[in-house]
Amino acid sequence: MGKGELTRQNILDRAVGLAGLLGLDGLTIGRLADELGLSRSGLFAHFRSKETLQIQVLENAANQFTETVIRPSLQAPRGLPRVQSLFEAWVRWFKDLDKSGGCIFIAAAVELDDRPGPVRDRLVEIQREWFQTRARVVRTGVEQGHFKPDLDCDQFSLEMNNIMLGFHYMARLLDDPRAEERARKSFRTLIENSTIKPKKQDS
Amino acid sequence: MGKGELTRQNILDRAVGLAGLLGLDGLTIGRLADELGLSRSGLFAHFRSKETLQIQVLENAANQFTETVIRPSLQAPRGLPRVQSLFEAWVRWFKDLDKSGGCIFIAAAVELDDRPGPVRDRLVEIQREWFQTRARVVRTGVEQGHFKPDLDCDQFSLEMNNIMLGFHYMARLLDDPRAEERARKSFRTLIENSTIKPKKQDS
DNA sequence: TGAGAAAAAGAACATCTGTGCTATTCTTTG
DNA sequence: CAAAGAATAGCACAGATGTTCTTTTTCTCA
Numbered sequence: 001m002g003k004g005e006l007t008r009q010n011i012l013d014r015a016v017g018l019a020g021l022l023g024l025d026g027l028t029i030g031r032l033a034d035e036l037g038l039s040r041s042g043l044f045a046h047f048r049s050k051e052t053l054q055i056q057v058l059e060n061a062a063n064q065f066t067e068t069v070i071r072p073s074l075q076a077p078r079g080l081p082r083v084q085s086l087f088e089a090w091v092r093w094f095k096d097l098d099k100s101g102g103c104i105f106i107a108a109a110v111e112l113d114d115r116p117g118p119v120r121d122r123l124v125e126i127q128r129e130w131f132q133t134r135a136r137v138v139r140t141g142v143e144q145g146h147f148k149p150d151l152d153c154d155q156f157s158l159e160m161n162n163i164m165l166g167f168h169y170m171a172r173l174l175d176d177p178r179a180e181e182r183a184r185k186s187f188r189t190l191i192e193n194s195t196i197k198p199k200k201q202d203s
Numbered sequence: 204m205g206k207g208e209l210t211r212q213n214i215l216d217r218a219v220g221l222a223g224l225l226g227l228d229g230l231t232i233g234r235l236a237d238e239l240g241l242s243r244s245g246l247f248a249h250f251r252s253k254e255t256l257q258i259q260v261l262e263n264a265a266n267q268f269t270e271t272v273i274r275p276s277l278q279a280p281r282g283l284p285r286v287q288s289l290f291e292a293w294v295r296w297f298k299d300l301d302k303s304g305g306c307i308f309i310a311a312a313v314e315l316d317d318r319p320g321p322v323r324d325r326l327v328e329i330q331r332e333w334f335q336t337r338a339r340v341v342r343t344g345v346e347q348g349h350f351k352p353d354l355d356c357d358q359f360s361l362e363m364n365n366i367m368l369g370f371h372y373m374a375r376l377l378d379d380p381r382a383e384e385r386a387r388k389s390f391r392t393l394i395e396n397s398t399i400k401p402k403k404q405d406s
Numbered sequence: 407t408g409a410g411a412a413a414a415a416g417a418a419c420a421t422c423t424g425t426g427c428t429a430t431t432c433t434t435t436g
Numbered sequence: 437c438a439a440a441g442a443a444t445a446g447c448a449c450a451g452a453t454g455t456t457c458t459t460t461t462t463c464t465c466a
Contacts, residue, residue: 110309162369165372185358205433232425244445252424
C-alpha cells in the first residue's frame with residue numbers, strides 16, 4: 001500500500017471529526033488542509049471533487065461505526081442481551097463523539113434532508129441498513145422468546161433511534177447533564193413494554 | 204409603522220423558510236436578496252450584521268411557532284386533551300414545513316450544537332421554554348387526574364420531543380410514508396404508559 | 407544509486423461571502 | 437408641493453470557496 005493511500009486515510013479520519021463539528025458542507029477543503037499541514041491542492045488531488053470527498057467521509061464514518069458499535073455488540077448472546085449491548089455501544093459512540101463535535105450522521109441527516117444527489121443517497125442507504133440491522137437483532141430476540149411475540153420490530157428499531165436523537169439533542173444543545181440518564185430511562189421503558197410481562201406483582 | 208418595518212418582516216418570513224432548507228449558515232444574504240428582488244446591501248441595511256439577522260430569524264420563527272402551535276392548543280380543555288392537541292398541532296407544523304424545507308429549529312439545533320455565541324444562546328432559550336411549556340401542560344394533566352400521579356413530567360416532555368425528532372428524520376431523510384403513522388403509534392404508547400391504567404381486561 | 411512514477415505544493419481562476427461607504431430613489435410630513 | 441428623512445441600490449473591499457494547471461518535491465523499485 002503506497003503512501004498516498006495512507007495519507008488519504010489520515011485525511012478522512014480527521015475529516016470525519018470535522019464534519020461532525022461543522023457539517024459536510026461546513027467541512028471545507030482549506031480548513032481541512034490547514035489542520036493537517038497540507039496544501040489545499042495537495043489534499044484536493046486525493047479526491048477529485050468535494051463531492052467524492054464527502055462520500056468517502058461518510059463511508060469512512062460508516063466503517064468506524066460498524067467497527068466500534070455494531071461488530072462488538074454482535075458478540076453478545078442473541079436476543080435481549082444483544083439489544084442492550086447495541087444500545088450501550090451506541091451511547092458510548094455518542095459520548096466519545098461529544099468531545100470532538102457531534103455525530104456526523106445526525107449532522108448530515110439534517111443537512112442533506114432536502115439536497116438530492118449522490119451524497120444524500122449514500123447517507124440514506126447507510127441509515128436504512130443500520131435501521132434494518134437493529135430490527136433484525138430485535139426480531140431474533142422475539143424468536144428467542146425474550147420479547148413479546150407480536151412485537152413490532154421495526155417500530156422498536158425506530159424507538160431506539162428516537163431515543164438517540166433526543167440524547168444527542170439534549171446533551172449537545174441543551175447541555176443537560178441528565179441527558180444520558182433520561183435516555184436510559186426511555187430505553188428501560190421501551191424494554192419493559194416489549195418484553196414478556198412477568199406475573200403481576202403488587203408493590 | 205413605516206415601510207421599513209414592513210419589508211423587514213417580509214424578509215424575515217422568507218428567511219425562516221430558507222433557513223429551514225439550508226440552515227442558518229447556509230442562509231446567505233445574497234441568496235435571500237435575490238429571492239426577494241432586493242440588492243444585497245439594501246437587505247443588509249435592515250440588520251447590521253448577519254448575526255443579528257440570524258437571531259431575528261429565530262425570533263420570527265419562534266413567534267410563528269407560538270402562534271400556530273402553542274396558542275391554539277391552549278384552548279383545548281386542560282389535561283389530556285390539551286396534551287393531545289399540542290401533539291396534533293406540532294405534527295401539523297412539521298407537515299406544513301415539509302413542503303418548504305425542514306424545521307428551522309431542528310436545523311439550527313444541529314448546526315449550533317457546538318458554536319457558542321448569541322445565536323446559539325437564543326436558540327437554547329427558545330427550546331428550553333418550549334420544553335417547559337410542554338412539561339407544564341402535562342403537570343396540569345396530572346393534577347386533573349388524567350395521568351398517573353407519580354408521572355415524570357419532564358421525561359414526558361422529552362419523550363414528545365424524541366418522537367418529533369424521529370418523525371422529522373424519518374419523513375425527510377428516509378422519505379418513509381409511514382413516518383407519521385409511526386410517530387402516532389409512539390405517542391399512543393406514551394399516553395398509555397402515562398395515564399391511569401383501566402382495570403385489567405383480558406383479551 | 408538513478409530513472410520513472412507518485413504525491414504534494416504553488417499560483418491563478420472565477421465566484422461567492424459579509425460588510426462598509428456613497429449615491430440615489432422613495433416616503434413621509436409639514 | 438417641497439424639504440427632511442428613511443429605504444434602497446451601486447460599487448468596492450478583503451477573504452474564502454472549489455477547481456485547474458504547472459512545477460517541485462518525495463517516494464519506489466529495479
